[in-house]
Amino acid sequence: MRNCSQKVSIALILSVAAGTALAGGKRQTEIQVETHTKSIHAGIRYEFSRSLRPGALVRAHEGSEGSIKRTYRVTYVDGKAVSQELLKEETKEAEPTVFYMGRGGFRSDRGSFTRKSVMDMLATAYDPSPRSNGWSNRGRTRMGRRAAFGEAAVDPRVIPLGSILFIEGYGMAIASDTGGAIKGKRIDLCYDSRHAANDFGTHRVRVHVLSTR
Numbered sequence: 001m002r003n004c005s006q007k008v009s010i011a012l013i014l015s016v017a018a019g020t021a022l023a024g025g026k027r028q029t030e031i032q033v034e035t036h037t038k039s040i041h042a043g044i045r046y047e048f049s050r051s052l053r054p055g056a057l058v059r060a061h062e063g064s065e066g067s068i069k070r071t072y073r074v075t076y077v078d079g080k081a082v083s084q085e086l087l088k089e090e091t092k093e094a095e096p097t098v099f100y101m102g103r104g105g106f107r108s109d110r111g112s113f114t115r116k117s118v119m120d121m122l123a124t125a126y127d128p129s130p131r132s133n134g135w136s137n138r139g140r141t142r143m144g145r146r147a148a149f150g151e152a153a154v155d156p157r158v159i160p161l162g163s164i165l166f167i168e169g170y171g172m173a174i175a176s177d178t179g180g181a182i183k184g185k186r187i188d189l190c191y192d193s194r195h196a197a198n199d200f201g202t203h204r205v206r207v208h209v210l211s212t213r
Contacts, residue, residue: 030076033087040066042094044115046101046166046210054104054171057208059097066094105171106150106164113164113210121185121207123167125200126153127193141177153177153188159209166208 042063052058071088074081096114128139128147139147143161152165152173159165163175170189182188187207191197 027078032074032076033071034074035069035071037067037069040068040092040094042066043096044099045096046099046113046115046208048103048111049100050103052100052102054102055167055169056102057166057168058100060100061095061098063095063097067092101166102171104150105167106174108164108172110212113166113212116163116209116211118206118208119158119185120204121187122202123170123187123189123200123205124202125189125191125197127191127197129194143176145174145176147177147190149190149192150174151176151190153179153182153190155183155186158185159187159207164210164212166210168206168208170205 042065044063047060049058049060069090069092070086073085073087075083141147141151141153145151150171150173152167152175154161154163154175154177156175156178159175161175161178165173165175167173167187167189173189177188177190179188187205189200191200
């Protein structure tokens with residue numbers, strides 16, 4: 001029996017069911033063709049574009065979900081599935097939504113990223129000078145990096161230190177610093193000069209947390 005084909009196995013099941021019915025039983029056999037579909041998540045990808053100014057973000061391509069559709073021949077005995085045979089499998093590849101980013105800020109050797117999350121945050125700005133009210137320690141961030149444009153202070157409970165960020169209107173940044181006033185959905189962006197930090201002021205920004213996977 002171990003080397004019987006699937007068709008032979010189905011025939012045997014039907015024979016057993018028929019024999020039981022002839023013997024006075026009430027077992028009922030039914031064969032159905034069923035289709036099962038599983039969706040494939042499209043995801044979101046970010047890529048750099050030389051045609052965009054730093055901090056700019058545009059949706060370049062609208063993605064679509066993919067799917068795997070499998071068609072089976074299923075044998076039921078007394079309403080219980082006892083065997084199934086795969087007849088056909090069709091796959092539709094997922095196409096991710098693509099955003100183009102303007103370069104600027106934190107420098108990365110990677111050309112593309114995927115999205116972990118996106119959130120609206122209250123943003124302030126600081127500069128690495130001794131007079132600054134920022135969160136750098138002698139020009140260094142919490143992670144020991146030199147405080148400069150592209151470094152951001154965050155609440156690690158909201159955004160883990162070391163995260164790669166894209167802040168609309170600012171550009172790429174790394175979450176490398178913390179601060180006593182930076183709690184919850186707040187972010188402090190480093191600028192190269194006190195004048196630029198003052199010009200930024202305080203306003204809401206959209207922060208994209210990126211992944212290299």
